[in-house]
Amino acid sequence: MRRLLMGTLGWTSSLFSVAFLTSVAAGSAQAFTAYVSNEKGNSISVIDLDKMEVTATVQVGERPRGITLSHDKKQLFICTSDADHIEVLDLDTLKVVNTLPSGPDPELFTLSPDGKTLYVANEDNNMVTVLDVDQGSVASEIPVGTEPEGMGVSPDGKWLVNTSETTSMAHFIDTSTHEVIDSVLVDTRPRYAKFTPDGKFVWVSSEVGGTVSIIDAATRKIMHKVTFEIPGVRKETIQPVGVAITDDGKTAFIALGPANRVAVVDVASYKVEKYLLVGQRVWQLAFTPDNKLLLSTNGESNDISVIDVADQKVTKSITVGELPWGVAIR
């Protein structure tokens, strides 16, 4: 009941009380803009990546976590978890223009490559909701393991991988039938699933297990597990969450949670080349479209870190709202 009530309040406030805390500065056409969801701040920070500063903060529904851009990059879909729906932010006006049904407690989602379908992990009811974006309606629900979270879709759109935190599985779902075809047991508390650009492998991070499992997408067997050791960091502090892989498929970056580090992994050898110190409780990662910069959201230090991908160096930290969680860049 509380959740329902709060959800209603959040929905109402999002429709009628979208507020700008600072004025919007229009960036140049070439400038990249980052959007960061602030889980506790109930807001989206807009960051001009030329100026390297926050240009606007938009209040949205309660507990925004996963965010992703629409196919045309004109809208931002936002999992407002405690509002129990998805909000659609128009990126020209920075106003919430629509809400989409999502099932309860949407945490993370992924957009199909054709932009027509959102696959939403519903943490509370052990379902993946399949959402028709154009119709704004639920196409189907797929029962999965307990506490679904990580969502990865193959580049050809034929496979969806969902991780269930409590069951410690990566579920392979056929997107044409919406059926779970296979489930792969990984290490404890899998958080994120990411296909390699060639679609051949899926990288699944396990927060408590402290590993990243690399699964062959065709055979659905674990081919390798990346482990992490950082001098001066207690092992249980190393908690892999977000995964980002460069478009050329050569380098992977793994956010290591309260270790406050991002691991740089050579994909060919699976060797960890560096551990970059970013901010506190590093959670999700996103590249700029040209792959030159990588941003990390740092939940405890309320900032994002900017990483130069070629130099593998942290060049800047930018303060955002409270408890930054997700990040998307256009």
Added chain:
Amino acid sequence: MTDKPTMQATVTRKAAIACIAATLLLGGAGAVALAQDSASSPGASSPGASSPSATAPGATNSGAGEGSGAAEAGTTESTDNAKPGDDWPCMQRLQPELSIGAMWNGPDPAEAADSWRKDAAVEAVVEQVAPRRVPQQEAIDALHRFAAGYDKDRPAVMTKVFAGLFETLNDERDSIIRGIRHFNERQQKLADRIQAGMKTLDGLDPVSTDVKIAEQRQAVQDQVSWDSRIFDDREKLLPLVCDQPVVLERRLFALSRAIQTEINGQK
């Protein structure tokens, strides 16, 4: 029942709660015993008390959600006695001890950990910026001013400052964590007593005409009401108390980042 004992009870209860708050927010554990003493000696009944809280006994383990595994990871050097299956009452994941590597990217601070106290200037700046009463930005500004006084030896000196801050704030954090555990143990005992009282009430006929049973029932009822109020008041403090280790961790990270800026210019 007169107003006087009720007021005394209220004052005692408030003192007990304030005592717990001050103790945990300032990092000590000893004064919690005072709160326990107060709680176990209600002295007077509290007519305004709510009925015994049925949720109280179950509320001692609210922190399983995000962080069930971390409490098992105590190390030999940690003074926190985290045990497998141990109750940790906070929603925040327990990190029994901070990791230097999660804070620091500069020169190896191992040697500085032994030597920072031998440098009077370093010791003074650590004492100046470590306390939480000093606003974080003020502390950062002080570190930058301090660093400006050094040139070639700046990396070595600032590494000592980091070592001193890490030791000081980690010790304080450790003390708070022990205080929270102590707090939780007291809550568990109080919850057990509330449960026992409710069980006793179940065995006493509420419509009995026997005066002794009626008096006994009233006494148990009063005790349960009092204990429940104490329990509930303490629970309200929990979010604030549980946040303190994180507050310290955040402060240490921010100060460490300022020091590293002085060493390697990273913004």
